[in-house]
Amino acid sequence: MKASKKCPHCGQWSGWNQNPTDRCEHCHKILDPVKVASQQAQEVRKQEEKERFSVNFIQVDPDDAWYTKFFKRIGLGFQLAFVSIISLILWLIAFLAG
Numbered sequence: 001m002k003a004s005k006k007c008p009h010c011g012q013w014s015g016w017n018q019n020p021t022d023r024c025e026h027c028h029k030i031l032d033p034v035k036v037a038s039q040q041a042q043e044v045r046k047q048e049e050k051e052r053f054s055v056n057f058i059q060v061d062p063d064d065a066w067y068t069k070f071f072k073r074i075g076l077g078f079q080l081a082f083v084s085i086i087s088l089i090l091w092l093i094a095f096l097a098g
């Protein structure tokens, strides 16, 4: 069964599939702009959180010169140590808080 929704832009009733991104049959504007906006805000927040907690590890390219590989491996070692320390601290906080 197809639902219908009153368009907030032109005030006409329009059929919709209950997707927030469905558009009005009459004026072709988004039928549920509030929901679309809040979903987009949520997406942005998720993305920000992901970026905050992820480390971009150095990629060692097999075509790199030996000294490039050498320095990249040192950098990678530091990154791994850093991540282990951070996760240890987070674990400790969780442990102590519990």
Ligand SMILES: [Zn+2]
Pocket (backbone or CB within 6 Å): 007, 008, 009, 010, 011, 012, 024, 025, 026, 027, 028, 029
């Ligand atoms: Zn409309």
